[in-house]
Amino acid sequence: MAQEQLQAETQAGQQSLPRHVAIIMDGNGRWAKSRNLPRYMGHRAGVKSVRRVVEACRQRGIEALTLFAFSSENWRRPRIEVGLLMDLFVRTLKKEVHRLDQNNVRVRFIGDRSAFDPKLQKMMHAAEQKTADNTGLTLVIAANYGGRWDLVEATRRMAAQVAAGELEVDDIDSERLAGELCNAGLPEPDLFIRTGGEQRISNYLLWQLAYTELYFTDLLWPDFDAAAFDEALQSFARRQRRFGKTGDQVEQSRRA
Numbered sequence: 001m002a003q004e005q006l007q008a009e010t011q012a013g014q015q016s017l018p019r020h021v022a023i024i025m026d027g028n029g030r031w032a033k034s035r036n037l038p039r040y041m042g043h044r045a046g047v048k049s050v051r052r053v054v055e056a057c058r059q060r061g062i063e064a065l066t067l068f069a070f071s072s073e074n075w076r077r078p079r080i081e082v083g084l085l086m087d088l089f090v091r092t093l094k095k096e097v098h099r100l101d102q103n104n105v106r107v108r109f110i111g112d113r114s115a116f117d118p119k120l121q122k123m124m125h126a127a128e129q130k131t132a133d134n135t136g137l138t139l140v141i142a143a144n145y146g147g148r149w150d151l152v153e154a155t156r157r158m159a160a161q162v163a164a165g166e167l168e169v170d171d172i173d174s175e176r177l178a179g180e181l182c183n184a185g186l187p188e189p190d191l192f193i194r195t196g197g198e199q200r201i202s203n204y205l206l207w208q209l210a211y212t213e214l215y216f217t218d219l220l221w222p223d224f225d226a227a228a229f230d231e232a233l234q235s236f237a238r239r240q241r242r243f244g245k246t247g248d249q250v251e252q253s254r255r256a
């Protein structure tokens with residue numbers, strides 16, 4: 001194992017604050033339904049939770065937050081809901097990018113954006129450009145993203161490099177593959193949170209979640225606030241991350 005990776009894992013084994021948090025924001029529809037509101041209102045309320053959690057990450061000094069805003073499977077929803085979600089993304093981007101920039105947040109999008117309206121694609125690109133040099137929280141928005149898609153794209157790129165004689169098959173290892181994936185350059189998520197009561201990964205960052213601590217809550221996403229986020233952080237801080245080692249080994253390197 002590469003020395004840096006070993007060091008990173010030792011540090012991660014000792015840390016009490018995650019460097020990178022990945023969230024599946026589930027439960028908007030049920031939140032709305034329980035109030036006799038259209039599902040869309042749940043998504044709107046969900047944007048407020050996004051704001052709260054981004055602010056909490058900034059205040060607590062977390063380096064990266066990856067939010068699953070729209071999966072590659074979400075196109076299967078009723079057309080009207082997909083359309084309304086797209087409108088919400090556009091309006092949210094218009095409204096929030098300036099403030100995110102002012103707060104030193106770097107915005108990135110992962111996923112196949114070619115399926116989105118060109119206007120939305122342009123806005124995504126502009127948000128990334130505007131905030132590219134910011135040094136605070138990195139906010140990654142997964143939009144039309146799927147973990148399998150990510151792996152297939154990375155494999156295709158490496159295969160093309162092999163075909164072009166730029167890469168040897170023997171040089172393909174996990175580090176090389178990780179470098180081709182979305183979110184390359186960011187630490188792998190230390191903590192995964194899913195709201196809404198389901199206990200699934202749902203084709204999210206499949207490779208990147210290999211050693212991530214998983215945290216599930218029944219709270220619906222619009223009800224997820226800073227206190228709920230802190231509970232997840234506290235749960236994380238209580239866990240011992242072993243990365244395949246024994247608990248005694250981890251304790252020993254913690255004391256060393």
Ligand code: FPP
Nearest residue numbers: 025026027028029030031043046047069092
């Ligand atoms: C899942 O709840 C939520 C989504 C598919 C959309 C998430 C979008 C937002 C929170 C708003 C925009 C976010 C950004 C970053 C601009 P669900 O509809 O599956 O809820 P249900 O399981 O109760 O039906």
